[in-house]
Amino acid sequence: AVPLAEGIYPSTTDLNVIRSDETVTNRLARLRSAGREIVKRTGKVGDGPVSRWLNRPISQAISRLLLRYPGMTPFAATCGTVAIATAMAFCLLFGGEAGVIWGGLLFHAASMFDGVDGEIARATFQSSAAGARLDSLTDAATNIAFITGLSFNIAQRDHRIEGAIGFVAVVLLGLGLFLLGQRAKSRGAHYGFNAVKDRFNAKKSWLLTAIAQIAARDFFAFIFAVSALAGLAIEVLMIFSFGAFFVIALFAGNANIASFCLLVMASLCAFLFFNFNPAKILSLSSKLLYL
Secondary structure, eight states: OOOOOTTOOOOHHHHHHHHHHHHHHHHHHHHHHHHHHHHHTTOOTTOOHHIIIIIHHHHHHHHHHHTTSTTOOHHHHHHHHHHHHHHHHHHHHHSHHHHHHHHHHHHHHHHHHHHHHHHHHHHTTOOOHHHHHHHHHHHHHHHHHHHHHHHHHHHHTTOHHHHHHHHHHHHHHHHHHHHHHHHHHHTTSOSOSOHHHHHHHHTTOHHHHHHHHHHSHHHHHHHHHHHHHHTOHHHHHHHHHHHHHHHHHHHHTOHHHHHHHHHHHHHHHHHHHHHSSSOEEEOTTSOEEEO
16 A cells, blocks of 8 residues: 555545556466466376376476566477486486486486476467477487487496397387388378377277376386386386387287287386385485485
């Protein structure tokens, strides 16, 4: 309120100023509320459980913060994802055992931050085919960089067989992504890699839907981060590798190889179940502490 001297009534001008101030305050509150609602509606229907309950709330909070700065663009947010992915690759390639932990955490951080560019694009009506293509290519490059870096890290630490299996999985992953991208391009769609996921979801099978959810980046990035903290990154990498072999064998119609890969994956999952507790975590002092 405007302070008034004793015995003096506010003039009409003073009352108008007070009303104007109140109107501006209420208008700002409504604009902030509308801004939060706009960003809240930038989520995707196809978000998996990890993305829906963990990644999306965090990425939308970051998007609201970044949108306060004039001139913020989706491309700038994509550059942020690239920066996180670069730090992730550096940790995996040169960080040794501690680099696996930091690499896993940064991989999950890149997965969370990856939603920011799309949210900013949808909130500011800047969505475009070129932006979607750049986002898809960034996702694919981050995934390949993580598996490659983790395989290299593991091979450096005298786990050469596991590292070799990881490298084979990287080659198959890269080849598969390239073929999916070319298939989308030939059909006139934007250069994306969701053909397998869309095909699995269209089958209305709980098994194929579960495989599609597990294969989603948000899910396996979270799993890799947890396994890196628990000291079980090698085992999870093997599950991922044989999962890639399983999907390829399934599409090729080779039931024998698909069954073998599924058996290996089940065995590794059982190993994780019986070895997760007590798991090992690398402390900042580079000592192994039992949880």
